[in-house]
Amino acid sequence: MRNGSTNQSGKILATSEEFVPTAFHLPSELSASALPDLESVSWQVAMKRAIRSGSELRKAVGLPPDSAEVMGADGKLACEHDFQTFAPLEFVARIQPGNPDDPLLKQVLPVVDEQVEQAGFAADPVGDLNALVSPGVLHKYEGRALILTTSACGIHCRYCFRREFPYRETGSRQDDWLPSLNYLQNHPEVEEVILSGGDPLTTSDEKLSELILAIENIPHLKRLRIHSRMPIVIPQRITPELVKRLSSSRLAVWMVIHANHPQELSESVISRLGNMIDAGIPVLNQAVLLRGVNDQAEILIDLCRCLVNHRIQPYYLHQLDRVRGAAHFEVPVETGRKIIESLRAALPGFAVPQYVVEEPGAKSKSPILDTHCNDNP
Numbered sequence: 001m002r003n004g005s006t007n008q009s010g011k012i013l014a015t016s017e018e019f020v021p022t023a024f025h026l027p028s029e030l031s032a033s034a035l036p037d038l039e040s041v042s043w044q045v046a047m048k049r050a051i052r053s054g055s056e057l058r059k060a061v062g063l064p065p066d067s068a069e070v071m072g073a074d075g076k077l078a079c080e081h082d083f084q085t086f087a088p089l090e091f092v093a094r095i096q097p098g099n100p101d102d103p104l105l106k107q108v109l110p111v112v113d114e115q116v117e118q119a120g121f122a123a124d125p126v127g128d129l130n131a132l133v134s135p136g137v138l139h140k141y142e143g144r145a146l147i148l149t150t151s152a153c154g155i156h157c158r159y160c161f162r163r164e165f166p167y168r169e170t171g172s173r174q175d176d177w178l179p180s181l182n183y184l185q186n187h188p189e190v191e192e193v194i195l196s197g198g199d200p201l202t203t204s205d206e207k208l209s210e211l212i213l214a215i216e217n218i219p220h221l222k223r224l225r226i227h228s229r230m231p232i233v234i235p236q237r238i239t240p241e242l243v244k245r246l247s248s249s250r251l252a253v254w255m256v257i258h259a260n261h262p263q264e265l266s267e268s269v270i271s272r273l274g275n276m277i278d279a280g281i282p283v284l285n286q287a288v289l290l291r292g293v294n295d296q297a298e299i300l301i302d303l304c305r306c307l308v309n310h311r312i313q314p315y316y317l318h319q320l321d322r323v324r325g326a327a328h329f330e331v332p333v334e335t336g337r338k339i340i341e342s343l344r345a346a347l348p349g350f351a352v353p354q355y356v357v358e359e360p361g362a363k364s365k366s367p368i369l370d371t372h373c374n375d376n377p
């Protein structure tokens, strides 16, 4: 059982019994200089001591508390009850103290803007519930099926399109992948399995290895893709054991990480991902275009340049999925197009991500083309 009492409907949460919070005193200096110490603990400990409320997070980054009238009696904003705050210290240390506009802070700090209802922003913006073909499996696109490996994440991104996803009702459970495996077994047209979630790398190496073994034992499966933000938020998650397990698989293993801003790419993030790439696992990055975070060409140019300098290929730049509570993150498509044009002018072709939007029912992610070849807004 999960112990997320504030989260009755089984949405994304990191409060499974493995990650119950531990009492932990924040280092007085929670800034980039504290990173080596922070990352010397195991990733499981990092999960347990993550910050779990907006007020705690504000304190940790040296910001004044929210005004009393917007906070509930429990010291939380109403939106925190819908989607709990969760920010590991390793990520928080990369936030510039005292800066309310910090691009990393904006991704994790709950704000009253989330409570503003906005037409067109819904609970299941990408039609995932329609693509649920079996408990825990989404099969939308030809040849690849996505497994909801777990509902836990290593960070709670306020813009997340799965923030309202009913994990509990969809039957994806960390201790029961059998229905998913049966589905894969019975569908020879699937050649690639995508482990997603939640975040599959919040699963232990042992459990993950069992799951991978079961996938390896299905002969028609050729590729394994892992979608995870853990390498960015808690880089020590890339353990030598994990690298070894993935690189010795009979499957072609691809890793897709999720960074939105160059400030997320700390030295250890880069070096741990380097270990993975050295072991023969290609690493791609996806980002979401977010207002106030990365909606300027220079920021995304820096991000993509840093990625390719370290052999990571920018894959997708996603237009925001219109999930309830995230309207304040939306960037107009026209702005996105101009940004992509600037990227194209500044970077090698392989460093420019595909700008895409997810449309319910479509056969793939839908490309948003450059201004000069598409007049639709």
Ligand SMILES: *Cc1c(COP(=O)(O)O)cnc(C)c1O
Pocket: 131, 138, 139, 140, 141, 144, 145, 146, 194, 364, 365
């Ligand atoms: C995004 C997504 C994929 C992967 O799409 P690619 O274009 O291959 O990266 C697969 N299945 C589902 C359900 C998805 O949402």
Ligand code: SF4
Pocket: 012, 153, 154, 155, 156, 157, 160, 161, 162, 163, 197, 198, 199, 229
């Ligand atoms: S964007 Fe990814 S890592 Fe962030 S909350 Fe959503 S599923 Fe979890």
